[in-house]
């Protein structure tokens with residue numbers, strides 16, 4: 001008895017074979033394969049986790065596949081299949097992966113480079129398609145929403161994280177860049193088999209609390225960074241230019257530099273951020289600072305958010321820069337010269353009335369751009385292909401749809417000494 005099914009996950013075609021592959025049913029199996037797949041499919045993976053037995057007839061099927069397609073990729077081979085491949089020496093000729101996720105990632109990665117899985121607990125606060133002003137959203141919906149969760153926050157976070165991981169995998173995502181405040185997504189992501197980086201977030205404008213917050217964050221990073229598995233790394237997110245005290249920037253950057261920690265920064269997202277950073281006025285001053293005692297006001301550096309990052313040395317660490325909507329040509333040049341990559345989250349930008357990222361300018365400069373969904377508190381799903389759909393409409397006439405589609409396969413760059 002055998003069963004074969006074909007599914008498409010993300011951009012990979014997956015052929016799952018289970019049962020016995022022997023001389024009695026080999027012809028029938030071969031016929032089904034011939035019917036189900038195209039031999040020149042460049043994105044084919046065969047899942048053999050549930051193959052109980054494979055005889056020489058099974059090897060002939062694999063050989064024929066290799067002769068026709070030039071490549072055989074096997075995910076999850078069962079113990080029996082591994083033995084047969086090893087005895088015959090074929091394991092050296094085929095690409096063999098320990099998990100389905102690894103195989104799919106190797107064939108055609110699909111990256112959601114910006115999530116806050118835990119903020120799925122605030123999905124009920126998401127603005128509708130009419131949108132909500134950025135600062136009102138942070139103050140009323142995010143800060144206010146977290147206060148409302150109160151003691152139930154931990155439970156709500158872990159439920160949201162589990163649901164979102166299920167959704168990411170179902171959407172064919174193989175790599176994720178997630179932001180966590182208290183480390184709650186780290187363990188579930190390590191277990192998920194997804195590749196990528198979990199960035200622990202550093203945030204706070206109060207210099208007296210800076211050191212203890214930094215220690216909380218570095219403790220979380222230290223606890224996990226030596227236990228990373230299968231390509232999931234631990235990084236640091238230094239929240240934004242307007243929400244982190246200069247002292248905290250300095251020691252946070254020092255830590256990342258010394259320990260080669262991947263860094264992620266939200267930057268140039270809203271007009272309010274731009275106004276505060278360049279002129280020291282606007283909704284950040286009027287509404288954001290003072291929303292709670294942990295956010296005393298900061299002084300404007302009177303420069304664009306990207307220029308600020310360049311001047312404090314943050315761009316030297318080639319961080320993953322999220323949003324980059326409110327940027328001018330000089331900012332784009334600074335990003336280009338630094339070798340940093342940027343993340344585009346068009347649906348979140350629209351719902352938070354932040355504007356349109358000038359995607360064509362980044363692509364003209366060959367700056368790596370990745371797609372991200374942002375959190376469910378500002379985006380209606382974490383399916384990065386939904387993000388592509390909106391981006392195609394948003395950049396109509398400026399960026400070709402196929403160039404936007406290709407962005408989902410860009411992978412999150414890591415610092416030089418961070419092994420992949």
Ligand SMILES: [Zn+2]
Pocket residue numbers: 114116179266322374375
């Ligand atoms: Zn974000």
